[in-house]
Amino acid sequence: MSGMWYECKVKYRKTDETGNQKVTTEPYLVDALSYTEAESRINEEMKAYISEEFKITNIKVANYAEIHPFENADRWFKSKISLLAYDEESGKERKTNMYVLLQANDVKEAFDNTVQVMKGTMGDYTIPAISESPIMDVFPYFSGEEDELEQMEKFNALKASKLENTVEVEDTMEFDAEVVSENY
Structure with missing residues (x-):
């Protein structure tokens, strides 16, 4: 990785849970050597996720x-x-x-x-x-060399992993009835 991160804001039409479409702008982070490379890389990455038209509205060094x-x-x-x-x-x-x-x-x-x-x-x-x-x-940027392939796969696996089982914590706190009634 180059150590230079660029925050890229991408504007596109997004469909929400109810099926309505709205225009939204979301920031993404890309590892690149220059603004030009950051623009090229965010275009490449977004094409994989967004099938419709999108626009890069801002790029800045993070x-x-x-x-x-x-x-x-x-x-x-x-x-x-x-x-x-x-x-x-x-x-x-x-x-x-x-x-x-x-x-x-x-x-x-x-x-x-x-x-x-x-x-x-x-x-x-x-x-x-x-x-x-x-x-x-x-x-992140990976050159595609074989020794970096494992690093890229590990990074993407960690990034993509989701919390599998959420454990609900039971609230066992007890409050004095007088204190509760005074506050409400």
């Missing part, structure tokens, strides 16, 4: 340091990670922010996945923010 797909997750989350470093010259602590895009089903899982991604980090860090990203899908 500020993600890393992209991490996770199994059984269907949404993308943006984690802000503040790396802490001590500046010996000034004697002050410096923060450097980086953003990581990762898959999860909710914010708590996104936090856990961020901690897992940062597990091997030598320095101190904090996670000041996690938010759901509007990114619909991520298309």
